[in-house]
């Protein structure tokens with residue numbers, strides 16, 4: 127078992143009421159039945175095509191051969207399958223050949239693919255993001271030239287931002303774009319590093335959505351434009367080289383099945399790029415893709431964490447070792463390790479973090495759908511709340527699934543450290559997520575420096591209000607009263623800390639204001655997950671109180687409540703420690719000089 131269908135359905139139908147999305151015209155043809163068909167088919171692809179290659183793709187990593195990256199031969203049929211079955215453009219409109227599928231269901235399906243084989247899952251969804259930029263901001267000509275073939279899976283999409291001297295600081299990119307005589311067509315020169323799926327032999331062509339600067343434009347981020355830069359350009363004779371060379375492939379600690387390329391453009395002054403939208407607006411366009419990708423990165427982390435959780439759960443049930451603490455008789459048989467409290471602690475840690483993360487990520491996916499298809503206040507509030515939650519939904523699962531996959535390794539003891547079991551791979555694969563799509567440090571500054579204050583704090587108010595609604599619902603149920611109060615207290619603490627930090631900002635000490643933004647993000651993340659778990663707790667306790675709930679479902683709901691109780695007892699209490707740190711006047715990280723290390 128690599129994920130729980132029961133838990134996914136619980137989130138979609140019992141908590142989020144996904145079936146109600148069909149009240150919006152865009153989704154009116156859909157229902158719980160069509161959603162189930164999509165999820166069933168995702169599970170079949172995951173089990174038949176992705177899961178069997180999980181270990182092989184880790185061991186047989188991409189190689190640079192004669193200037194091209196070769197990937198595992200299983201990737202070609204997988205990408206074709208995703209194209210043939212309409213996964214790449216499933217959320218797009220009927221007019222564009224899509225299925226108008228809610229992003230919520232698309233992301234739930236992506237979660238299944240990611241849990242089965244993270245490396246394999248990234249290829250098609252990178253294409254979705256790149257195509258989405260072209261369809262949203264590109265000219266009719268660009269759409270006609272690129273979209274259909276990208277949707278079919280024949281051409282791979284990428285996002286090409288990072289350069290050797292510009293990772294977190296994209297305003298420092300130096301890749302240049304020089305206008306040609308043809309309108310909208312530029313000569314591109316420069317290099318990009320760490321480009322996911324930036325070159326490989328499982329597709330005919332690679333379509334880079336690339337950031338570059340047009341000479342003479344404004345300095346910094348305001349001078350960045352977005353281009354379509356195909357690896358091979360389209361000519362009357364078919365595809366011909368576009369002076370995009372692959373300088374190398376990165377060998378990584380995990381996520382080894384995906385090719386991450388170093389690209390050089392324009393070495394022969396013959397690399398052509400096509401401007402997307404208006405000049406100098408590239409970074410704001412790219413943020414569309416990055417924001418979607420950020421929820422996607424959180425989902426990847428939660429999916430890998432989920433796969434590790436189920437692998438360690440199975441092992442804990444099967445591994446006999448030791449006896450109960452009260453049993454001193456060596457003649458008695460050993461018990462399986464799942465009966466030891468410390469092993470249950472590690473399982474509950476994983477369960478609460480991965481299930482809380484998944485709940486938050488699916489909630490964000492539903493907000494994105496509402497922001498996409500509704501109007502007026504409903505639309506603006508959904509978009510604003512999503513914007514506020516995005517750094518949290520990206521960073522909390524990413525950081526914490528490094529720890530949960532470590533707990534999975536720990537549960538297996540020595541076996542966990544060997545390649546005989548998959549948990550060491552999950553541990554390595556989890557580590558990329560706090561780094562790509564913006565490091566945790568950058569997201570901390572985004573949350574505290576921008577999201578908390580945007581629209582005069584309206585986004586933060588929406589977050590507090592939504593948490594307040596869950597607290598209100600939980601108060602109706604006597605067994606949840608104490609958790610409701612604990613979450614309320616934590617929110618009060620968050621408010622106090624925020625006011626304190628904003629006071630520092632008002633005094634003009636920006637460095638002190640943002641120095642511990644990562645800790646502020648961690649604290650808000652813990653509270654957001656507690657909120658989601660309390661929401662799941664309300665649904666679960668109501669189900670347990672109902673006589674119509676089937677006996678076979680009671681273990682599931684009791685498990686949800688146990689995960690919630692664990693999280694409140696072991697994780698939510700960390701908020702007070704973080705709050706103490708964030709309100710103390712200690713500037714050790716600012717005042718320690720570089721030379722002192």
Ligand SMILES: Cc1cc2nc3c(=O)[nH]c(=O)nc-3n(C[C@H](O)[C@H](O)[C@H](O)COP(=O)(O)OP(=O)(O)OC[C@H]3O[C@@H](n4cnc5c(N)ncnc54)[C@H](O)[C@@H]3O)c2cc1C
Pocket residue numbers: 284285286287288292293294295319320321322323378381386558561562563564565566567568
């Ligand atoms: C496997 C993999 C896949 C990737 N895929 C892609 C891709 O498809 N497309 C793409 O464009 N890029 C991709 N990247 C690049 C990735 O997005 C960057 O690595 C990431 O944004 C960090 O940039 P950097 O590596 O230059 O680190 P740096 O920016 O040098 O950061 C190093 C450290 O310094 C901290 N730091 C940096 N600036 C500040 C600051 N102002 N204040 C406080 N702390 C700071 C960071 O938080 C980090 O801890 C990928 C990277 C990897 C490893």
